[in-house]
Amino acid sequence: MSGVEYISPGTVAEAISALQAAGGNGRLLAGGTDLLVQMRGGRAKPKVVIDLKGIPGIAAIREEAGGFIIGAAASGALIGEHEGLRKAWPGVVEAANLIGSTQVQGRASLGGNLCNASPAADSVPALIAAGAICVIAGPNGQREAPVETIQSGPGKTTLGKDEVLMAFKLPKRPAHSGDAYLRLIPRTEMDIAVVGAAVSVTLDAPGKCISARVSIGAVAPTALLVETAGSALVGSSFDDVALANLEAAVAVACKPISDKRGTIEYRTKVAAVLARRAALIARDRAQGSDRAQGAAS
Amino acid sequence: MSRTVVNAIVNGEPVAFLGGGGQSLLDALRDELRLTGTKEGCGTGDCGACSVIVDGRLVCACLMLAPEAEGKRIETIEGLADNGHLHPLQHQFLEQAALQCGFCTPGLLMASKALLDRNPDPTETEVRYWLAGNICRCTGYDKVVRAVMDAAADLRQEEKPR
Numbered sequence: 001m002s003g004v005e006y007i008s009p010g011t012v013a014e015a016i017s018a019l020q021a022a023g024g025n026g027r028l029l030a031g032g033t034d035l036l037v038q039m040r041g042g043r044a045k046p047k048v049v050i051d052l053k054g055i056p057g058i059a060a061i062r063e064e065a066g067g068f069i070i071g072a073a074a075s076g077a078l079i080g081e082h083e084g085l086r087k088a089w090p091g092v093v094e095a096a097n098l099i100g101s102t103q104v105q106g107r108a109s110l111g112g113n114l115c116n117a118s119p120a121a122d123s124v125p126a127l128i129a130a131g132a133i134c135v136i137a138g139p140n141g142q143r144e145a146p147v148e149t150i151q152s153g154p155g156k157t158t159l160g161k162d163e164v165l166m167a168f169k170l171p172k173r174p175a176h177s178g179d180a181y182l183r184l185i186p187r188t189e190m191d192i193a194v195v196g197a198a199v200s201v202t203l204d205a206p207g208k209c210i211s212a213r214v215s216i217g218a219v220a221p222t223a224l225l226v227e228t229a230g231s232a233l234v235g236s237s238f239d240d241v242a243l244a245n246l247e248a249a250v251a252v253a254c255k256p257i258s259d260k261r262g263t264i265e266y267r268t269k270v271a272a273v274l275a276r277r278a279a280l281i282a283r284d285r286a287q288g289s290d291r292a293q294g295a296a297s
Numbered sequence: 298m299s300r301t302v303v304n305a306i307v308n309g310e311p312v313a314f315l316g317g318g319g320q321s322l323l324d325a326l327r328d329e330l331r332l333t334g335t336k337e338g339c340g341t342g343d344c345g346a347c348s349v350i351v352d353g354r355l356v357c358a359c360l361m362l363a364p365e366a367e368g369k370r371i372e373t374i375e376g377l378a379d380n381g382h383l384h385p386l387q388h389q390f391l392e393q394a395a396l397q398c399g400f401c402t403p404g405l406l407m408a409s410k411a412l413l414d415r416n417p418d419p420t421e422t423e424v425r426y427w428l429a430g431n432i433c434r435c436t437g438y439d440k441v442v443r444a445v446m447d448a449a450a451d452l453r454q455e456e457k458p459r
Contacts (some may be wrong), residue, residue: 005299006318006364029362036321036360037341049318051365077354101430102408104342106354107361189429190343 004039008051012058012137012164015050020139020162022048028164029053030073031107033100034116052111058166059109061085066172069135072111072165080105089170090285091179091198091278095126098183101190111165117151120193120218124151126181127168128215128225129198135167144169148215151222176203178285180278183217184270186261193218194262197250197274199282201233207287209233214246214279219256219271226253229275238283246279247272305366307332308376316363323347323358325366326373334374334403338432345431348404348411349373355411357430374403377410385451386410386444395444397435405431409445417453421446 009015027046038044059073113123127147179200185191196217214229229249236242256267300317314329338346347358350372396402
C-alpha cells in the first residue's frame with residue numbers, strides 16, 4: 001500500500017479531473033470500509049485515492065421537496081440518527097444500519113455499498129424497492145439513473161470511468177406508505193447476507209395495496225427488482241393468495257449460486273419467505289403500526 | 298514522495314505527522330505518533346481492536362487513511378485516563394476482570410466510551426449490539442458487558458448534582 005497518493009478535492013469537478021488524470025489508476029474513497037480492505041489484500045492497487053468527503057454535501061442528508069437527498073458518502077451512523085428519514089423510509093434505514101459493526105457504521109456509506117457492487121450489499125435492495133434515484137456527476141454534467149441500473153455484476157457497475165456518484169434521491173412519500181428490509185444471516189450481527197429482501201408499499205385508505213416494489217439481494221449476480229412480485233401485491237389486501245403469488249414470483253426471479261453460505265434451493269426458499277415477511281412489515285408500517293420494528297436482522 | 302503533513306488533535310493535543318494514501322490511521326498512530334495502545338488485530342475492520350473515536354464517531358483506525366485525519370479530533374486509549382486517574386470503564390474492567398490477554402481491551406474500552414458518551418443508561422441488549430464489532434477470545438463477553446453496565450452506573454452517579 002506504499003506510494004499511494006491521497007487527494008481530497010473540494011469540488012466534484014476537481015474529483016472528476018483527478019479521476020481522468022489518474023487514467024484508470026484512481027479509486028474514489030467514501031467510507032473506505034471496502035476499499036481499504038481491498039487495498040490491504042492487494043485486490044485494489046490504486047496509484048491515487050480520491051477522497052470524496054471534502055465535496056460539499058456529499059456526506060450529508062437533506063430534505064428537498066418533501067423527499068430526501070442522501071449524500072453518497074453519508075455514513076450509516078448519520079442515516080440511523082436522522083429522525084425524518086427513519087420515519088419516512090424505515091426499510092432503507094434498517095438496511096443501511098445492518099452493514100457491519102458500530103465502527104463500520106461510523107464510516108460506511110450507501111454510495112460505497114452500491115459501487116462496491118457486492119451481490120449481497122444490504123442497502124441496495126432497500127434502495128431499489130424505495131425507487132431511489134442516483135445523482136451521477138460526469139465531465140459533461142449531471143445525470144440521474146435508478147439504483148437498479150447501476151450494478152452490472154459482482155464488483156461491476158455501469159458508471160463511466162470518470163463519473164462520480166453524488167447522492168441518492170428518495171421521493172416524497174404518499175400517505176399510507178411503508179417499507180422494510182429483512183436479511184438472513186446465521187447469527188444476529190456482523191455477517192454478510194445469505195439472502196436479503198426489501199419491499200416498499202403504498203396503500204389506499206381502507207388498506208388495499210395500490211403500489212408495491214420488491215427487490216431481492218444475494219440471490220443473483222446483482223440485487224434484483226422483481227416487478228412481477230410487486231404486481232402480485234397491487235390490488236390485494238395482502239391476503240394469502242396475493243402473498244403466495246408474491247412468493248412464487250420471487251422464487252422464479254432468483255438466480256442464486258450454491259456456496260458456503262447457502263445452497264440454491266435454500267436461498268430460493270428463503271428469498272420467498274423473507275419477501276412475504278417484509279411485505280407484511282411494510283404494510284404494518286404503512287398502516288402506522290410498527291410491531292416488527294427492530295425484530296429484523 | 299506521496300506523503301504529506303497531516304495536522305490533527307490527538308487526545309486533546311495538536312499533532313503533526315507524515316501520512317500517505319497507502320497508510321492507515323492505525324499505522325500512523327502506532328508508527329508515527331508511537332501511540333501503541335491502539336492494537337492491530339485483523340486489519341480489515343472485523344475485530345475492533347483498533348477502535349478509536351474520530352470527531353465523536355467510533356471507527357476502526359485500520360479502515361481510515363492517515364491523511365483523512367487532517368483537522369480531525371481523535372481519541373485513543375492513551376487519552377482515556379485523566380491525569381493518572383482511571384476512567385470508570387477502566388476501573389470496572391479491572392474490578393470485574395473483564396480481560397485476560399488484554400489485546401482487545403483498548404478497542405473495547407474506546408467502543409464502550411463511545412456508547413456511554415451518547416447513551417449514559419444503555420440496556421444490556423444495547424451494550425451487546427453496540428460491542429458486536431469488538432471480538433474477544435478470552436472473556437466470553439459476560440464480564441465485559443457487566444463492567445460496561447456498572448461503569449455506566451458509576452458515571453451516572455458522578456453526574457448527579459451533590
